[in-house]
Amino acid sequence: MTGPLLVLVGPMGVGKSTVGHLLAEHLGTGYRDTDDDIVTAEGRTIAEIFVDEGEEAFRALEKRAVRTALTEHDGVLALGGGAVLDADTRALLAGQRVVYLSMDVEEAVRRTGLGVARPLLAVNPRKQWRELMEARRHLYEEVAAAVVPTDGRTPEEVTQEVLNAL
Ligand code: S3P
Numbered sequence: 001m002t003g004p005l006l007v008l009v010g011p012m013g014v015g016k017s018t019v020g021h022l023l024a025e026h027l028g029t030g031y032r033d034t035d036d037d038i039v040t041a042e043g044r045t046i047a048e049i050f051v052d053e054g055e056e057a058f059r060a061l062e063k064r065a066v067r068t069a070l071t072e073h074d075g076v077l078a079l080g081g082g083a084v085l086d087a088d089t090r091a092l093l094a095g096q097r098v099v100y101l102s103m104d105v106e107e108a109v110r111r112t113g114l115g116v117a118r119p120l121l122a123v124n125p126r127k128q129w130r131e132l133m134e135a136r137r138h139l140y141e142e143v144a145a146a147v148v149p150t151d152g153r154t155p156e157e158v159t160q161e162v163l164n165a166l
Contacts, residue, residue, distance in 0.1 A: 002074065003070055003071070003073075003074065003095070003096055004032075004069070004070065004073050004074060004075060004076065004077040004096065004097075005027060005029055005074060005075055005076060005097070006023065006027075006075075006076050006077070006097050006098075006099060006162075006166070007070075007076075007077045007078075007079065007093065007096045007097065007098045007099070008020050008023075008076065008077070008078040008079065008098075008099055008101060008162075009079050009081075009083070009084055009093075009098055009099070009100050009101070009140050009143060009144060010081065010100050010101035010102060010103075010140060011081045011102075011103065011108060011129075011132065011133065011136070011140075012080075012081040012112060013103075013108060013111040013112035014081075014101045014102070014103050014108075014111075014150055015101060015111075015150055015155055015158060016033070016078035016079075016101055017033055017078055018155045019101060019150075019155050019158050019159050019162065020033065020076045020077075020078040022155055022156065022159040023076045023159055023162055023163070024075055024076040026159065026163060027075070027076065029074070029075035029076060030073070030074075030075035030076070031075060031076050031077075031078070032069055032073045032075065032076070032077050032078070033077075033078045034062060034065040034066050034069055034077070034078070034079050034080055034083060035078075035080045037065045037068070037069060038058075038061050038062060038065050038080075041061075041065070042061065046058070046080075049061065059082065059085065059086065062080055062082070062083055062086075063083075063086050063088065063089055066079055066083050066086075066089050066092070067089075067092065070092055070093075070096065081132075081136075082136070084136065084139040084140055084142075084143055085135075085136070085139065090139065090142060090143050093143040094143070097145055097166070098143050098144045098145055099144060099145065099146050099147075099148055099162050099165060099166075100140040100141065100143070100144035100146070100147045100148070101148055101150050101158065101162075102140070102147055102148070102149050102150065103149065103150045103151050104151055105126065105129045105130055105133060107150070107151045107152075108129045108133075109125050109126050109129055112125065112129075146162075146165035146166075148161045148162050148165060
């Protein structure tokens, strides 16, 4: 087992899941998402985990989920938007083919709306987006071998760009 063919990172709402499914189809491989793994294992939604136990507990679950998926999965793997906050996770990603799907803040607010299902954006989406991206942009760039901007592009166009970047 050599790990995933491709790992997608980037902020929530950027289209990791949509593009990830399309990429998996194109590459004739499977798709896996660490958020889905956590929800399945816990039997609760991500929002419920945040409310019940807080962000720190969620990050611990996420760290474990990423480590497991990196060893078990050989297709396309999408990570939750905050997975790169963890230094050990970033170290694990150093040996992987990682693509950062990026978008600007206005596009982010448009796509995520009021962020009801996304606990980190529930209060003031535009301000919270700016702060999130300031804290994370350099981490996405640090782990990524390629950056593919998604602004104004369809999922099919983004998929093609990712394939070109490989
Ligand atoms: C988060 C992103 C979400 C999910 C959780 C926290 C983040 O994943 O893991 O709500 O910190 O950016 P997606 O990027 O798949 O939406």
